Amino acid sequence: MVAIATPMHTGVAPDTALDLEGLERLIEYQIEHGTDAIVAVGTTGESATLNEKEHCEVIRLMIEIVKGRIPVIAGTGANSTTEAIHLTQCAKEAGADACLLVTPYYNKPTQEGLYLHHKAVADAVAIPQILYNVPGRTACDMLPETVGRLSKVDNIIGIKEATADLGRVDKIRELCGAAFMLVSGDDATTREFILRGGDGVISVTANVAPRAMHEMCMLAIKGDAQAAAAIDNTLSGLHKNLFIESNPIPVKWALNRMGLIEKGIRLPLTWLSRASEGPVLDAMKQANLI
Secondary structure (H helix, E strand, C coil): CEECCCCECCEEECCCCECHHHHHHHHHHHHHCCCCCEEECCCCCCHHHCCHHHHHHHHHHHHHHHCCCCCEEEECCCCCHHHHHHHHHHHHHHCCCEEEEECCCCCCCCHHHHHHHHHHHHHHCCCCEEEEECHHHHCCCCCHHHHHHHCCCCCEEEEEECCCCCHHHHHHHHHHCCCCEEEECCHHHHHHHHHCCCCEECECHHHCCHHHHHHHHHHHHCCCHHHHHHHHHHHHHHHHHCCCCCCCHHHHHHHHHCCCCCCEEECCCCCCCHHHHHHHHHHHHHCCCC
């Protein structure tokens, strides 16, 4: 599953304009190259700098462009429970297949606060919901025991676990059961994550290398560790260097280099620095993208 970037017209500004033609181009590229699902307006989609109207509109447009060919999972998390409910309702009304809700960021809730926040959203909006734990971005770590509690809520169906702690695969699986969807949010450890019993990945690397990521994941799901490693080794530079500056700065540069999007991003993010271009370019060459 790709955590898709949100294309914008050329510029670096607080209100850089959204590029709707670029959005269609990106989605068609993903579908053509084997991506299993689109994750809209997550961290990679610059959700933090889209206002609520834009957020809902981008989700609606993605669903319209996809036309049911693959699932669309809408990023609807917020550090305000009320805002998260509103965005999740928007996604449901637009026809999203599920929603992805990041743990509330900056305000650092307790484990009980995390439980009550996610339960409130799930109770308010009857749509399948996937938890998203990424403490490196949020300063908030949802512990496996809290995930276990939330897995008992009917429409909370899984978690995107982005700690890169492979030991959590076993712990969450033990607490939540085989039916609970357990996906990686860390490209660099995804292969081992799946081999240990995970179900897949919501990927940044897949923005530029969707077919290779899909094939690697399928091999890992089948238990073919050697073949999965052979593909993953070609992607290792992307897993690392697409984070050489804050995501999605490097991946937007790479997509522009591939001719898929314009040079547009919103402040406070900036365009990739000249010093970082070489490592990203090298990673793209290693992955046979250029």
